[in-house]
Structure formats: C-alpha cells, structure tokens
Amino acid sequence: xxxxxxxxxxxxxxxxxxxxxxxxxxxxxxxxxxxxxxxxxxxxxxxxxxxxxxxxxxxxxxxxxxxxxxxxxxxxxxxxxxxxxxxxxxxxxxxxxxxxxxxxxx
Numbered sequence: 001x002x003x004x005x006x007x008x009x010x011x012x013x014x015x016x017x018x019x020x021x022x023x024x025x026x027x028x029x030x031x032x033x034x035x036x037x038x039x040x041x042x043x044x045x046x047x048x049x050x051x052x053x054x055x056x057x058x059x060x061x062x063x064x065x066x067x068x069x070x071x072x073x074x075x076x077x078x079x080x081x082x083x084x085x086x087x088x089x090x091x092x093x094x095x096x097x098x099x100x101x102x103x104x105x106x
Contacts, residue, residue, distance in 0.1 A: 014058035020051050031073040
C-alpha cells in the first residue's frame with residue numbers, strides 16, 4: 001500500500017494550499033483561461049503559473065495552450081480516482097494498517 005500512498009501524496013499536497021483549492025473550485029464550473037483565473041486573485045501571472053504547474057503536475061488539472069494564454073480544466077478521471085482513494089482510506093478495511101496494533105484489534 002506504500003506505493004499507493006506515494007501516488008496520492010502529490011495530489012493532496014497540491015490541494016493543501018488555499019489558493020489552489022479556490023482554483024479547483026473555480027474550475028469545477030468548466031474550462032477557464034488563466035487570464036480569467038488571474039482576475040480572481042491579487043497575484044502575479046508567474047505566481048499563478050506556479051500554482052497551475054503544481055495542480056497540473058499532480059494530474060488534477062489539465063492544461064492546453066490557446067494563443068498566448070493557457071486554458072485549464074479539471075481532470076475528471078483523476079478526480080474520481082482521488083475520491084475513491086479517499087473513501088477507501090477513511091474506512092475500516094480487512095488489510096487496514098491499524099490492524100497491526102494490538103490496542104486497536106477487535
């Protein structure tokens with residue numbers, strides 16, 4: 001399961017920033033140009049690019065060039081796998097890591 005944790009850690013790291021969470025929320029309505037995202041924040045274009053790179057590298061956000069600007073959208077397939085992973089992570093399971101500890105055995 002350690003390899004699964006390492007697969008999802010960058011995604012949760014990407015979501016651990018307030019600005020990036022707000023960007024994901026904005027993208028939930030559909031594809032957006034970086035220029036439109038930028039108007040919502042009091043940050044520079046390079047700072048927005050930094051945040052978008054983290055989100056894109058995590059796989060949560062897809063990007064495509066449109067002239068001088070980038071357009072971004074939510075990667076629905078990746079989002080669904082993250083939701084499934086989180087759902088499994090927070091529920092008790094037969095192979096749960098907590099089963100290794102006597103104090104938590106049933």
